[in-house]
Amino acid sequence: MSLPELPKFRYRQPRMDYVEDVEQYVPGGYHPVDIDDVIGTDDKRYIVIHKLGFGGFSTVWLVRSCQDMRYFALKILRADVTNANELRILQHLKGLGSDHPNVVSLYDSFQIEGPNGSHHCLVFPALGPSLYNLSVAENLSGPVRHRVCQQIASGMAFLHQQGICHGDLTISNIVFELPDIRFMSPTGLCQLLGPIKAEKLRLPNGSYSPHAPKQVVQRPDLSGLDLSLLVNVRIVDFGQAFFANQPPTSLGIPIQCFPPEVCFGLPPSAGSDIWDLACVLYQVHGIAYLFPVFFPIFGILMGTIVGMLGPLPPRWKGRFMFDEYGYRERGQLKNVDRKEPPWWFEDQALEESMNARLFKSAPHLSAPQREEFAQLLLEMLAYEPEKRLSAINAVQRLKSAAFLDDN
Known part of the structure; x- marks a missing residue:
């Protein structure tokens, strides 16, 4: 009825x-x-x-x-x-x-x-607040931030071992356990x-x-x-999750965490989760977005990513899906010739190194920690999904003596 x-x-x-x-x-x-x-x-x-x-x-x-x-x-x-x-x-x-x-x-x-x-x-x-809660995130100590990173990566490794991709890993979907x-x-x-x-x-x-x-x-x-009691987290919200062998055509994740390969016709994958995981790990330590894009314009996202990581893979040239991700005004596609900006694929000076960004956004990290964390993030942010560090390897790196060294 x-x-x-x-x-x-x-x-x-x-x-x-x-x-x-x-x-x-x-x-x-x-x-x-x-x-x-x-x-x-x-x-x-x-x-x-x-x-x-x-x-x-x-x-x-x-x-x-x-x-x-x-x-x-x-x-x-x-x-x-x-x-x-x-x-x-x-x-x-x-x-x-x-x-x-x-x-x-x-x-x-x-x-x-x-x-x-x-x-x-x-x-x-019953669980408590998410990492999206700024009053909670800002009050985490350095050691707790690192512990949270280990837990998130461990949870993601578990999901991937079961053949499941989360598809929407953001700080909103990382929730603290209550006392x-x-x-x-x-x-x-x-x-x-x-x-x-x-x-x-x-x-x-x-x-x-x-x-x-x-x-x-x-x-x-x-x-x-007592916010100091918030130390353990869980990954929640599987509304966008999928089996790795049954990927969707796109993702509903916010643009700041959107893996770039999906914009060029590659299917979402465990590698896409790793991109999201890197974005989340950066936010845990640095609070701010790794890729600060505040308008839902994927062209701006690509430019931001290129400015931080370097040129996109040559084999992606000509594959940007303008019908799906092109900028529109009043329903009309602005880039009518459907050509990517050439500089997306050209060598150029990076705006700032990952280490330098962490120096400003995560001052609680020591120099050795910062260097190790920057390298970890860059390996998780490889453009080609199959070249990204796996979640289980990310867990091992986060527990390594090199990262834990606070001298």
């Missing part, structure tokens, strides 16, 4: 900054959830405690099992997300019978029906994460919509959390 089409209206804008697009609570959109709602199936039910986060395709809630009182993260996908790829990948990992301490594991999954459609629900261990919360009360846990801040969500006439929650809830501000 199809859902009725909603009349055109706008919700009253919340007074607080929640970022979330409240107008997406429509058929095919988010599932309306309020604090203290009970969600689940007959045999497994969860009560909503707090909000953990949201994205373009899902919202994540802190919940407590009604059966054994354990805490979990409940990810509810939008109703229009019909691709069950994430669930398929996670179930495959679960079926292996062994997990990895730095890769999130699936606890439960089910579907629910709501006013906006049918929603896939995924249940994970032990097993024996905390819901009230104590909310004090740890920060109080629930919410704003009523009404239609212009003052009434509530059956398609939306009664209030929009802000993510935790972590005001009660």
Whole structure:
């Protein structure tokens, strides 16, 4: 049975900054959830405690099992997300019978029906803030940053050993484990994460919509959390993941981490993950983007990469996919002759060495550490995907005496 089409209206804008697009609570959109709602199936039910986060395709809630009182993260996908790829990948990992301490594991999954459609629900261990949280990232000590790099690379090596590519490795998808919360009360846990801040969500006439929650809830501000306790991370969000032998045609990763070979017709691969991993490792130590591109223009990305790494491979010349990645204005392709700038493939002086960039962005690294880290990143950023350092080799290098030498 199809859902009725909603009349055109706008919700009253919340007074607080929640970022979330409240107008997406429509058929095919988010599932309306309020604090203290009970969600689940007959045999497994969860009560909503707090909000953990949201994205373009899902919202994540802190919940407590009604059966054994354990805490979990409940990810509810939008109703229009019909691709069950994430669930398929996670179930495959679960079926292996062994997990990895730095890769999130699936606890439960089910579907629910709501006013906006049918929603896939995924249940994970309750986790804390991501590396995208600037207040968390800026307060990490040098040793913890290095430990985090080792963990991320180790988790990626595990995935590649299982024939799985993540496809969307960014700092947003690297999440810290919380301190032990097993024996905390819901009230104590909310004090740890920060109080629930919410704003009523009404239609212009003052009434509530059956398609939306009664209030929009802000993510935790972590005001009660001792950030020094955040030392272990897990890789999350497998919505863009794929089996290495079944690559997609493109990737949905942000442009700052987009592997350049995909723009020239090469399929995403484990090598593409390594490019993303290098971008993430740089951010862990340097906070800033490795390739700071702030407009979704792939031509600018290529220019930025060439300025830092040197000319693109000659065999890529003439293969840039303008129809897919060319810059457009008002729907019209600007580069109508579909020719790459010649300087993309020509030798030129680099804007700055990797070592010099790390000297400015990661002053906590000693000179030997900086030199070793710069070399590691450059080997992971080889243009040809098959020439990039593997994840397992990256782990070994990150644990090497050369890197750990702080003299």
